[in-house]
Amino acid sequence: MIYLDNSATTVAFSEVLETYQKTALRYFGNPSSLHGYGSEAEHLLRQARQSIAGILDIKANELIFTSGGTEGNNLAIKGVAYARRRRGNHIITTAVEHPSVLNTCRYLEKNGFEVTYLPVDNDGFVSLQDVKDASREETILVSIMHVNHETGAIQPVEKIGEWLKTREKIRFHVDHVQGAAKVPLHLHNSGIDLCTLSGHKFHGLKGTGMLYIREGVQIEPLLHGGGQEQNLRSGTENLPGIVAFAKALRLAYERYSEAKQALQTHKHELMQALRKREGMLINTPEEGSAPHIINVSISGTRPEIVIQALSKKDIHVSSKSACSARLQTASEVLDAQFGPGERAETGLRFSLGYNTTEVDIQQLLEALDEVVPEIRRVKEVKA
């Protein structure tokens, strides 16, 4: 089996599952309970928080545990919008965000907020100048992803954050779901106020995640209740999930930093090889992209069919974000990058993991050489 859909989700590290199981059995107490089990659970919760804070070089009180990327993005965007609505109603984001950002913004548009969706250039990058030009007196939030989930393009969030430091009224949210453990991002130094992470994208478990909220930044909660997580995310803490998240983050940092060179090499080779093939256009920029994502448009095919055909050979890839893959439309990301047309409709995404090998890449290429001409032939016949 060759799994090249690590941007959709990853297989959990076995150590992470062990941690989950041990925690669920041994430290099942509710961290809010006063008895010994509660107290132990609460202590472990704090240790997990400490451990994560250490890895990300933030303070332990600057992170809120969530159920994953979608919740983190919703909490950050709605949380800031509702906490700051008296100061303004304008939000800036980009046209290439994940659906959990785009659709949250669209929802806010129905509720009295104005949203600017910034364009990207042909390489998929948003520009600092565009952010500057779009910002106005009423702007309260800028939300820009770090690594694009379809093309791997790394947005200049550090530069944008640096400029936003001079605009005190504007909060800066970064969706770091695809970048975490793979592309370094220093939260404290980069002018970032809020940052979303999701556990299952780096070999943690589904249903785990966190939102970084810089000390001093106020947001409104989405969930009201027992006041857990500094009153920002009520609900009994998912302790096994949280501890597993901490474990996954630590291991992912180790393993991806070890695999960094190999990933770069694989990516480079794959891009070189694809470029040589007819009717294949690389949508991932050569410079300034994550080491694990390669996006290519294959003319004369439909991505769903290529995916099916590869899947029969036990090679698993995808087209756009899994969250929108079921909709039979062009990729919004590629559409924003190249405009409507075949290129936006035929994008295929290969996302590698720390354990992807040279052989995996070779087999992928061989399989493509087999299935793509066949699909093209069938399509032509029909036409």
Place this chain on the structure above:
Amino acid sequence: MNVDHILVRYSEIALKGKNRATFERTLKGNINRALAPFPQARAKRTTGRLIVDIHNEDAEAIMKKLRHIFGIVSLSYALKTSHELIDIQATALEVMNQNQSAKTFKVNARRSYKSFPIRSQQLNHDVGGYVLKNSEGITVDVHNPDVELLVEVREQGTYISAGKISGPGGLPVGSSGKVMLMLSGGIDSPVSGYLALKRGTQIEAIHFHSPPFTNERAKQKVIDLSRVLADYGGSVRLHVIPFTDLQQYIHEEVAMNYEMTIMRRVMMRISEQVAREQEALAIVNGESLGQVSSQTLESMHTIEEVANTPVLRPLITMDKVEVTDIAKQIGTYETSILPYEDCCTIFLPAESKTKPKREKARFYESFLDMDEKINTAVSNRETFVIDAENRSNEAFAELL
């Protein structure tokens, strides 16, 4: 950033004669203890400085540790080179190039190695001229430069650095003897301990625990606070005194409005006894002169009567806001505000004398028989040695 050394400067004004060697030795010991997680990095003494050789360790992580060590006035990342002028010039240029945002600079050369043939003034010129000639868009500004290139010619080589990072000041922990800190778990006492450390004392901490009236978590909180203090003080020995018996006894026997005063006198006696056993020469607490029942001048006067040891109150003149600011800055605030009952709040009587008198306190105590209870509490104390490093609980370590 390419650096291979960190220069450590300390205040020389206070140092004369024999003290100096002790001071330097203590500081060096503290630095090397803090650098234990970086086995290759070691501090060495040279005239008027300590120099940390980084080897292949993480310079920024080391700098972070050093910025918590009292006695250090300032620090610089440095590159080491030879005594050859061309090497010095080239290295100075390299250091300058690592400061991309700088528009202006000046060179400040010092020559403590007197066999080096070029005098400092001349060296300023030689190095400054070379850097200027080989870079673009920068100029010399001797009054207010963006970067001050420090060139220190020492016997073992030349160290070149750009600017200084301030250290915490104070005196090296352990150079002023040992004190016993009364650590409640609130905001004030950890700050008080921090300030005691700053003046070079080594601290042990004492905490009064009254299970089941106070929660295990209150104790955990004090352990966590001790750990933060250990970050600045190397390690902290924590004494947890079983206080339930005494507290209940006082609660039952003493008139309500003197309960608090008597309890505090007993705590003071116990602290003094533990201090004596541990050879600590003073007691430190977090009191600030104020309106709160036990912190009025009258109250201090009455409580301190039972002690025959200096009671130091580093916070005595501070406002709550100032204390809170320090707590946030040193990293104890978040733990301090966790809402667990400690032994002060749980037995809080409905009414307390804000101006207690010594005679009255003595009168009430004359009906009590506490000596044995106090001895029992002292000898049954639980003692923990808390290191900064041992951050996560053993059982949790495998999970995380």
